[in-house]
Amino acid sequence: MTTIRVKFTKEEDLKYISHLDLMRLFQRAFRRANIPIKYSQGFNPHPKFSLATALPLGVTSDGEYMDIELEKEINTKTFIDDLNSVLPKGIRILKASYVDGKKSLMSLIRWSTYIVEFNIKEDLANDIVENSINSILNKDKILITKTKRKRNKVIERKIDIRKYIKDIMLLIKEGKKIIIKTTLKTGSQGNLKPNVILDLLQEYGNLKIDCDNIKIHRLELFIEHNEKVVTPI
Amino acid sequence: MINKKLLDKVLSKVEKPARYIGNEQNSIKKNINEVEVRFAFAFPDTYEVGMSHLGLHILYNLLNKKDDIYCERVFAPWIDMEEQIKKNNIPLYALESKDPIKEFDFIGFTLQYEMSYTNVINMLHLAQIPILSKDRKEEDPFIIAGGPCAYNPEPLADIIDFFIIGEAEELILEILNEYKKWKKEGKTKKAFLEKICKLEGVYVPSFYDVKYNEDNTIKEIVPKKEDYPRKIQKRIIENLDEAFFPEEVIIPYIETVHDRISLEVFRGCTRGCRFCQAGMIYRPVRERSIENLINLARKLVKATGHEEISLSSLSTGDYSKLEELVLKLMDEFKEKRIGLSLPSLRLDSLDISIIEEIQKVRKTGLTFAPEAGTQRLRDVINKGIEEEDLIKSVENAFNLGWSTVKLYFMLGLPTETMEDIEGIKDLAYKVKDLFFDLPKGKRKGNLKITVSTSCFVPKPFTPFQWHPQDSIEAFNKKQKHLKDIIKDRKITYNYHDPELSFLEAVFARGDRRLSKVLIKAWEKGCRFDGWAELFKYQNWMEAFEETGIDPHFYANRKRDYDEVLPWDFIDVGVSKEYLIKENEKAQKGILTRDCRLGCTGCGINQSSIGGVC
Structure with missing residues (x-):
């Protein structure tokens, strides 16, 4: 299992983007940055990534997290640079690190x-x-x-x-x-x-x-x- | 610029605040001191609806390619935002610069459906611009409009300064060039209008007088001066491969109605369905080449990261190399999990192998539009679909594992009888039987059939333009009958609100006397009429009453062939003789062939518009 954990910001106008819209934003960004993300099986395959927790509309953040499942391991620096080059102003990937993705990120947050x-x-x-x-x-x-x-x-x-x-x-x-x-x-x-x-x-x-x-x-x-x-x- | 702090405060109080912030990726920002023309592309509906409209993306990028033009967007604020901007005295602003649109040179509305007209008025009001052309001052922007509803511009004649009839890609640049010259000359607005009214496709309603007969029909439409054109010819782009198509489009932050890449594969349609306005006004057919389309798809995927490409046209199955296009696109984008959608496929063109190919990425429901319940009525409207075609397609689809089918019909088509209405039910039941005739092991999923009926609205420039619309009571009766006889839990029956369709019919074939009804209805709080939760039929009826205008005169009256129709001064290239001939054939149920199989003489290839089929 190749799971990369990412810390990112959500600032400025992006505070007006809902949780679901943020998910869609990342899906498109992964595609534009050619991130080898894993897809689910079935009639409607969707990319396998999950956000730690929803940020309420109108709230900015310097400390959001998500876990992304990849098809293959890639260099974290390349990953950060590629993704940042396609993300809108207001969202920045700060850190990325491979984790043992046995437990869902969502269930760990306290x-x-x-x-x-x-x-x-x-x-x-x-x-x-x-x-x-x-x-x-x-x-x-x-x-x-x-x-x-x-x-x-x-x-x-x-x-x-x-x-x-x-x-x-x-x-x-x-x-x-x-x-x-x-x-x-x-x-x-x-x-x-x-x-x-x-x-x-x-x-x-x-x-x-x-x-x-x-x-x-x-x-x-x-x-x-x-x-x-x-x-x- | 409007007060950003105030805006921030306001945005915390409205739903979907991202509708009003702009700044999306691929949106364009310019320094206003470095541009000569500021153009607000105005969509008279919500952000989510407007951003799904391909025309917006084409014109936005086309105009912004010019260094001296700055095109920005503005949408109708939803009622919560309307309340907020009124309360805080924020004038309607453009998303890019956040400048009030009243400071712009042009505000260009796109008219996609009649029931957005009150939003045009409301947006002008929120922008703090006088609603009537005649009340606007020299320093106010030009208020212009285009889009399919501009083919009968008359209901908005008192409000819009000039209309663009037809495809705008070339004409809009010609107009803006004239504008730059005019601005330097320091002449009056009228002088500008007199200049551009000679450009093909420009219609200035204030330059014409309409005279009426005693029975309220139109006597004649006369230019106020000799040198104003008597006929307004629609504009078309002759070669689609040379026409501008954006390679980068704005990526909305919020989910829009069509959240995908839209690839326009061709314009026009050769089928000649007699109820269909698009099929007549967008002639002739012009295709984009496969090479061009694939190249565009590649660039658009890179620029947006969308997960779906939609092949758009009036009848995508008619694209001459559809199979090749689909295979090439699938081949290229399968790995990126990008799905294809073909929203307007016809029954008889439905090649199941293509559909199978598409569904390798994502599986969706199937939609068929037989339009009418019996073969007789389908022949009247020249739909040219045999029941056999439908049966075969549905059977194939069930065999391949589909279980969700949508069937679209129209009620109130000319010559319709109760037998035709019952035919809708029969067809739905046949589809159901096809599913259960399959051996149990072959059936996949849970069968779900949705039957939807809309109410037929006769439209200008169609063979049915002289027909009365059914009364609301007749529609109600027909809908109730269908509700009563469709009694199967596998089949859901949906139907449109006849009151809304009635108003559509009024404005679709209305004349300029209706401007005052629109304003009156807006004063009574009508806007977003296309949204069921905000539609106020009673207020509309009061507006007609108070302005002394009978809506039935427009919706439910049969016109004679020799009556002067409000849109007669517009030349769409399809001749009136052809429309009459088609209407006569319709009454007898005689089919007219697809004109790719041989010219049917509609006139488009002989008109001066320049159509070559």
Whole structure:
């Protein structure tokens, strides 16, 4: 099995491209770059590659990953250069490395780190902002209701999302502008979207957030290896 | 340039924001200080529909090949984006430069279907440009239009400054050359129009007066000045191999309706189906050579990475060397897993070995368009398909492992009776029996037959242009009858909305008095009429009522041969005598042969347009 793991960015206008459209974009890029990608069997053969996790629409990233199955091994530098030469501005392959592709990348992902930039409606002192962040971190449990549709039934269930929040840090506060860094659970064992943190800051931290100018950027994805949190490559 | 920060804010609030960002690979950016003419190619529907249109890619790249012309794109914003740009006072902008299109020299609309006319009006309004030609100032752009619906331009006569009739590749450059000269001379817009109205294929509606009879039919269409042309001749490209075809096309970020490479294999059609406008107006047939097509395919695959190549034309099975072309393309691209699709194959030209070859990469459903349920009616419309052909093709297909078949028909064709309607059901049931007649081991998959009926819309420049359209009630009755008698869970019956087809029929054969109905309907909130969820029939009816115009006069009235038709001043090369002769033959169910088997005398090769068959 020849599986290559790739780290890439998704920036600028490309933040408006959905997960499915990104998949199609890569399919075409592989073809244009003559990457010897493996295809599935059957009536509708499709190229074998999978993205680690979907990035929400409107979010930029420096740390996206995918696994690609190849027909034959090629030099990683050539692979990166060839692919970058056909990719649109806003998507760059940063790293590539062969992996043992026994487990799907998707199932390995555990955490994401985000930078979230937003404005508050009225200027507050630094420690008040710190306090409102702590009001979330100091909680043992944060229950939210999730609704799921199953056939015609709506199933409601309460889940504790506190354990999905690893940390929240205030990076910058300049007047009304605030930048925080947060690491949140991501993947099949639990997933928390970064905008939930903003909801919590409003609800528990009493921050009044201007909903119009929120910028979210994913810095990195993490897997757990030998009980340590590490990057996928 | 519009405020990018504001745009960013707006884009976070709309669905599919990538419709409005441009910057796709192979899109073209120029320095606006280095160009002389700015042209906005305007498609009056969504980005996904417009980007699937081959004509856009041809003209976009053709114009941008010229250093002094900058062609950009603009599409109809979806209603959520419309609300946002109105609220934030963002004028409709072009995707490449993000400049408001009101600053451009030309805005060129392509008219692909009648039900996009309200979008033309809406786009002008969102661009903050006056809707009526007469209200526009010297500094406003020229609003122009072309495409198949421009063959009857009259319903948009009050809105569009001039139309391009026919194939635009050469004419558009001639017009823009005149424009560059005119710009230096500093003359009035009218002076420019007077200059270009002499170019073959240009129609300036404001240069003509239409006089009416007491019964509301047209008395005559008169040029306001002696030297304005009495007849407008359509333009054609004589040699397709010498015509421009793009070697790089824009790769959309989001999935479009036809997300593939489109290779135009030929223009025109020799079949002569009597309901078909495209088959008449795009004559004569002109093919692209195999060498040229393969070369283009190679370049386009390299430039786009698309996984599918579609061979496009009005009837791809009629391409003289189809088999050779298919084999060569498959040979070249099989390894890259690039599929081929032949969207318009006719039953009788369906060579199953070709289909088999194609399906080596991807297997899709099969679509047949018998158009009518009985042989009698198929002969009336000159479809020239025998039931045997259909049976044989379907049998072959089932034998080869297909199990999904789509059958397309039209309701309301001239001379149709209930027997013809029931023929649709009979045909569908025969197809079903063919499947179950196969020995059990040979049957593959789950049989699924889809029967779709559209409502016949009589179109200008066809032998049926004098016929009344069925009333909405008649369509409803026929559809209900089919619904009642098709009772098989293997067969799904779909049908078109007759109310929409009724409006199509009004505008397809309308005159310039309809401009005010269009504007009235738009004022009442009509736009994206082709989208079922936004179609507001009641508002349209109010618009007719309030403007004092009877839609049935246009849709449901039988015209006499000697009536002056609103599009009579346009010469498409096919003579009126031929259309009358064809209509007469239709009434008697007499077939006219495919004209490749011998000239049928439509007039295209004798007209001054320059057609050689």
